[in-house]
Amino acid sequence: MKNTLWQNEKERLALLKRLVKHPTVTNTQGEKTFPSLVHQLLSQLNYFQKNSDHIQKVLTEDDKEALIAFYHGTRTGKTIVLVSHYDTVEVSEFGFSKDIACDPDKLAYYFQQNKGYLDEDAVNDLISGDYLFGRGTMDMKAGLMLHLSLIELASVEAWDINLILVTVPDEEVHSSGMRKAVEKLAALKTEYHLDIQLHLNSEPTFQQASIDDQHYIYSGSIGKIMPGVLCYGKETHVGQPLEGLSSSFMMSYITQALEYNTQLKECFENESTPLPVTLMTRDLKDTYDVQTPFKTMGLFNIFLFKKTPKDIYSAFINTVITAVERCESEWLSILEEENYQFDTKINVLTYEQLKQYAIKRYGVDHINQVINQTIKETSELHLQSVNVVDKLMQLCKNIAPAVVTFFASPYYPAVNTSYDEGIESTIHLVQNTLKNQFQRNSERVHYFNGISDASYLKFETDMDDMTLYAQNAPNFNQTYSIPFEAIKMISAPTLMLGPIGKDAHQLSERLHKQSAFVELPVILETVIKSYIES
Secondary structure, three states: OOOOOOOOHHHHHHHHHHHHOOOOEOOOHHHHHHHHHHHHHHOOOHHHHHOHHHEEEEEOOOOOEEEEEEEOOOOOOEEEEEEEEOOEOOOHHHHHHHHHOOOHHHHHHHHHHOHHHOOHHHHHHHHHOOEEEOOOHHHHHHHHHHHHHHHHHHHHHOOOOEEEEEEEOOOOOOOHHHHHHHHHHHHHHHHHOOEEEEEEEOOOEEOOOOOOOOEEEEOEEOEEEEEEEEEEOEOOEOOOHHHOEOHHHHHHHHHHHHOOOHHHOOEEOOEEOOOOEEEEEEEOOOOOOOEOOOEEEEEEEEEEOOOOHHHHHHHHHHHHHHHHHHHHHHHHHHHHHOOOOOOOOOEEEEHHHHHHHHHHHHOHHHHHHHHHHHHHHOOOHHHHHHHHHHHHHHHOHHHOOEEEEEEEEEEEOOEEOOOOHHHHHHHHHHHHHHHHHHOOOEEEEOOEOOOOHHHHOOOOOOHHHHHHHHHHOOOEOOOEOOOHHHHHHHOOOEEEOOOEEEOOOOOOOEEEHHHHHHHHHHHHHHHHHHHHHO
């Protein structure tokens, strides 16, 4: 094919290396400047030279930019959205080689000289030459590379379909990029009367074992929710420990009850959610001294398939209550053994209950002012809920010792389009094409468990449940929001179809070259053309 940029294996490899060499760790300057690189690349295409206004940047709540490029087929309303994220996790685990973590050629040479950094499987893949190493190669600039190649081909061959390339920042933290991009997608749909038939996210395949060379296609994406706990005890000097109650002691029971709790696991057919774990736990002392900790926070990761925030919160609170009852019982036994009196129970309450109690004591205006000021003073979204609960407990110390439950951001709704007629047909098409043309098996997985922006592309939310979430997430609809009305407008079946890779978020992150540069371009083209012909 003449006069094209990214339509063969060599050109796609060069494109991906160029994307990867621009570091885009979340919340760094590189993440902010990357959209300009993508804009520059797209502007080389004749279509976008003639339609420059079809490339737009959308500013996010945290001063980053999502980029949206619209190939307009004009003769049809049929539309497919191509979704990727361009931010990556940090590179600190690369140690002395972190300066070359985003340079696949230099990194490969470094690993060849220092194989001790890699496990046996990674060393074998390095020696084979079948994989491209480097931060962002797999997760997920390969997906963006594929979409750039695809939209170029569509524009050159004048495909009779609309394609919208969406690449966003911040997927690895709060998804500010996708939560803003869906609003622009909704506006495009209205302006051009688009019929969005598919959201195609090219997150990579997560291999199940070192010898696994099978491809996976995902018809859904796992949900993630982050309930939290603030334990508020009673301070004392370490020389008189039983005069108070250590919040770390309280939290230890809650952590033990929640982490790896199989009762909080959810199943769908032969798949199950990963077990809950702690994402952050620490006391809130500002300095070291000999006062015992009396404020300790914990944030917990719970995955979900079909369960709602209401379902999760109910199970979470019941688990916390049981843990606190055990803590209280054993604490009383210790006090009895040491001849100390303890005539106060440990209260367990939700953030909404704490807020209403505080309002009764101080008035709604004062409490709202405290909440708003605390949120304003806290830059990190996941800590805003923690700090609000802390401030209200400082005003209501009379109810201590207490344990307060709440939600912290972000929240990723689970989505699933398994057994949708169009999705099932597409999955079979992918499986047959891979098998017949490349002798590779492809297996369907119902839920992608890496967490993804696909959560914001299909509306499956019960808004009554979101009322409970909003009541117990102090910053919701202030500094953190989910544009549900826009999601409703652009809601469509979602499919996660990307190249094979290994070790996402690890030193040995790597991409399978044959899958990324040869097989997936054919697969994606075949899928798009099946929608044109349907």
